[in-house]
Each structure stands twice: as structure tokens, then as C-alpha cells.
Amino acid sequence: ETGVTQSPTHLIKTRGQQVTLRCSSQSGHNTVSWYQQALGQGPQFIFQYYREEENGRGNFPPRFSGLQFPNYSSELNVNALELDDSALYLCASSLDGGRNTGELFFGEGSRLTVL
């Protein structure tokens, strides 16, 4: 069974640039959630994708966008990067679609630094 994998693991961008982070969900999982974890903070929910549709969104501006592909992998795109976007971005997959009844399986994250 393949776990959740994220790429890249680390990257550095400058203000105003755009970034794309990628996530492969655990085998058989059809739901992907993205979280932002700032240093010393808990993960903050960005959005969730279920069957290629956005299925819930947290308090993040529209420059945070995403996609889910037919194989259930996902991308997180952030436009017009700001210094405060520096964080660990976590992807989590699950089986339950829109019903969060249980476990999220997390990847190890992509650490983004914005200079």
C-alpha cells in the first residue's frame, strides 16, 4: 500500500511568484485535503477535494486554488505569493468523501519559504 506522497519537499520562492505543490493520495483514497501549518501552529484547513470537485474551503483567499485529477492526485496552487505564505503545506487523503468520519492520512509536507 502506497502512502501519501508530496512534492517538492522544500522550495524557495520570492514575493509575487506562483507555486504549485503536488500530492499523490494513498491507494484507494478518493478525498484529498490540504492544510497550511505555519511555524509553531496547528494545521489550518485550506480546502478539500472529493471526486475532482472542491468540497469545502477554509478561510483562505482565492489566490489559493486546487485541482484533483481522475486518479485522485491533487495540486495546490498559490498565486501572488506573500511572505506570510511561508509554511509547511500538508496534504491528507481519506476514504470518506464529504463525511469526515475518521482518519486522515498525511504526507510529510512541502515546506515553502517566501523571500
Add this chain to the structure above:
Amino acid sequence: AQSVTQLGSHVSVSEGALVLLRCNYSSSVPPYLFWYVQYPNQGLQLLLKYTTGATLVKGINGFEAEFKKSETSFHLTKPSAHMSDAAEYFCAVSPTYSSASKIIFGSGTRLSIRP
């Protein structure tokens, strides 16, 4: 709306001592409750979860938590700490009934173990 408060950003105990990490939640509907652990440079891993039924929940690595509705609490305990328990612990909540549910995390408690 749901929210989670973790009391104490840092807890330090001696090896072999009781571990108690506190979590209080707020939820307008019966919640699902979770504890996740994050080791350095890794993603989050589920320790245990409460959905319905027995209020005392046992998880991995000897941890357990008790759901107390009257106190809106879900404290995490372990009778005897081990050096390998040193990590960041996150309490989380999600609503039981929602078509676009999401898991909300607390700000985390860093557990240190003294030899």
C-alpha cells in the same frame, strides 16, 4: 462552528511519569474528536479517535483519551512516558453531520520527556 483549545503549548514530564495533554472543544453538533501526533520533519499520524459509543478511547503506543461531554473535553493520557513519546500532539474536531466537513486542529502541545 467548531474549535479546539489545547491548554499548554509545552508539557515536560519525566520518563515513566504520567502524561496528560489537555484539550477542550466547542461544537454546535455532536463532534468527532481526534488526537494526532507529529514527529519532527514528518506529517501527522492518528493516535486515536472518538466517533460514537464508548467514551474512553484507546489508541496506539499506550495512549488513551476520554470524551466528557459535560466538560467539553477530550484529554489525552498515557500512564508511563517513554522517551520516544517526545513529539507535537494535536487535538482535532470535526462535525458529525456535514456534506462539506473538515477537521479543525488545535495549536498543538509539544511534549518533552526528561531522562
